[in-house]
Amino acid sequence: ITAKQNKGYIYNKCTVKKVKDCMSPQNSINVKTSVYDAIIHLFNFDLGTLIVVESEKLVGIISRKDLLKAALNRKNMEKIPVSMIMTRMPNIVHCFEDDNIIEAIEKLIKHEIDSLPVLRKEKGKISLVGRFTKTNVTKLFYQELKNKSI
Numbered sequence: 001i002t003a004k005q006n007k008g009y010i011y012n013k014c015t016v017k018k019v020k021d022c023m024s025p026q027n028s029i030n031v032k033t034s035v036y037d038a039i040i041h042l043f044n045f046d047l048g049t050l051i052v053v054e055s056e057k058l059v060g061i062i063s064r065k066d067l068l069k070a071a072l073n074r075k076n077m078e079k080i081p082v083s084m085i086m087t088r089m090p091n092i093v094h095c096f097e098d099d100n101i102i103e104a105i106e107k108l109i110k111h112e113i114d115s116l117p118v119l120r121k122e123k124g125k126i127s128l129v130g131r132f133t134k135t136n137v138t139k140l141f142y143q144e145l146k147n148k149s150i
């Protein structure tokens with residue numbers, strides 16, 4: 001038995017499949033959005049994490065807990081922009097659409113986060129194209145387990 005076979009069916013799948021094969025569509029808010037509107041956006045689109053952009057460029061990320069913390073501080077959430085509470089570049093953990101899924105999963109585990117912004121590198125230009133989340137991983141595992149009937 002080779003080392004690769006020994007790793008198992010799902011592991012092998014995850015080293016072949018690309019992030020773009022199972023990511024969620026792009027969904028982001030502008031850096032000038034208020035914390036209040038960000039919370040509304042989170043509910044409207046049923047998201048767990050918000051990606052923040054400025055001129056279409058990735059500049060920040062906000063989790064549910066970041067929003068809860070802002071709410072506990074009882075500041076005027078209609079006045080505070082998300083830029084005040086977001087985690088910023090260069091601290092944002094991201095991946096590229098052509099990365100293997102296993103690399104993206106390892107980032108989620110290592111950094112103890114729920115999602116990664118997905119970027120595309122094209123002709124030296126980098127753009128934001130999607131989100132890779134724990135839900136994507138759960139769905140992928142479900143599909144693969146069902147296909148294999150194990």
Ligand code: ADP
Pocket residue numbers: 049061062063064065066086087091092093094112113114115116117
């Ligand atoms: P929650 O806080 O709801 O449990 P996460 O575990 O995803 O959600 O987020 C924990 C912290 O990490 C938050 O402060 C958030 O801003 C930050 N964070 C979330 N995703 C990323 C990411 N991809 N890169 C860097 N920081 C992130």
